[in-house]
Amino acid sequence: MKLLNRLYAQRMNIDLRHLRCFLAVAEEGGFTAAGRRLHLAQPTLTRNIRSLEDSLGVRLFERSTRRTELTDKGQTLRDTVAPLLRQLDSALQDLQKGEKLRIGFSWGLPQGLSRLATRFGEEAGVGVEFIRCDTPQAGLDTGQAHLGLLRGEPLPKGLRTVLLYEESRIAAVPASWQLAERTALDWAELADLPLIINTVSGTTFPDMWPDGRRPAVGAECRNMDEWLEQVAVGLGVGTAPVSAARRYTHPSVRLVPLTGAPTVRAYLAYPSHGAHPQAARFADLAWRAAEELQE
Structure with missing residues (x-):
């Protein structure tokens, strides 16, 4: 610990990234394997090791075309750094527990x-x-x-x-209405029908139709369950992303494919x-x- 304290006091440009790169090369015995372990490109890894060596003013590895070996200084740093980084990782993991x-x-x-x-x-x-x-x-x-x-x-x-x-939309229609028998509805047709609006989390509002041809508001609600119930009792129609058809069903509501409607992001x-x-x-x-x- 005293060694690391002294290094950080004197070499403020050394950070954990450099030390983790050094330890990976030392433990893997080469830059290629260390790069795979850290998910780093070899040039990036090499730059980090070179920066660490330059900051310390010592050579940590002896490199050749065949092998990479620790110098005496490198072995000393490895023996000091390895347990400290493991202790740090353990402490950080403990902090994350329950988060x-x-x-x-x-x-x-x-x-x-x-x-x-x-x-x-x-x-x-x-x-x-x-x-x-x-x-x-x-x-x-x-x-x-x-x-x-x-x-x-x-x-x-x-x-x-x-x-x-992005999703396409479906129309929700009271099952008692004749429209429920249709195989598809067009967005423009809904302008002539009362519209159920979810004011909190809805995606459909009258101003989405052209000015002068907008649906009247049949009822307002604050969540998806209320929206479905108000359609069921015949207060109007509604639209929702097509995924709603997989999540929500009601015996008194028919979900009908809708054409010409804007998508929902x-x-x-x-x-x-x-x-x-x-x-x-x-x-x-x-x-x-x-x-x-x-x-």
């Missing part, structure tokens, strides 16, 4: 998001839990969630977002400032795995 990344949603999580959360927990050491929040920002606006699944536009200000996918969002340290990492992982989220 949760909360993802808020108002309805209908993508099918693959739970699998992604499991994988993230295994890789990052941080558990993920999903919480239903019937708020405009799926819990981001109340502090209940670290990330929120948001649908539709415009998006609230003060958030960073990643686009996950699904985003994963987190605060631009003061976000959970793992929020951006999970959002990036979700963006990269977007194709598998709906499988």
Whole structure:
């Protein structure tokens, strides 16, 4: 420990990245194997080792075309650094125990998001839990969630977002209406019908139709369950992303394919400032795995 304290006091440009690279090369016996272990390109790894040697003013490895061996100074550093880094890793893992990344949603999580959360927990050491929040920002606006699944536009200000996918829409029609017998409806037809609006987490509003040809509001509600019940009792029709057909059914509601309708975009969002340290990492992982989220 005294050695490391002295090194950090005198060589402030040495950081954990350099030491982890050094230890990987020392333990793997070469740059190629160490690069695979750290998921680093060999030129990057070589630069880190060279920077460490330059900062210390000593040679840590003897290199040849056939092998890479530790010098006496390199062996001393390896013997000192290895147990300290393991102790540090253990301490950091202990700090992460019990930490949760909360993802808020108002309805209908993508099918693959739970699998992604499991994988993230295994890789990052941080558990993920999903919480239903019937708020405009799926819990981001109340502090209940670290990330929120948001649908539709415009998006609230003060958030960073990643686009996950786009969905077509279905129409929800009272089963007692003659329209329920149709095999498809057109978006323009809905302008002549009363519209059920979910004011909190909905994706359909009268101003989405042209001015002068907009549907009247049949009823308002605050969540998906209320929306479905108001359609069921015949207060009007509604529209929702097509994934709702897989998640929600009601004996008094028919879900009918809808043509000519704007798509619904699904985003994963987190605060631009003061976000959970793992929020951006999970959002990036979700963006990269977007194709598998709906499988």
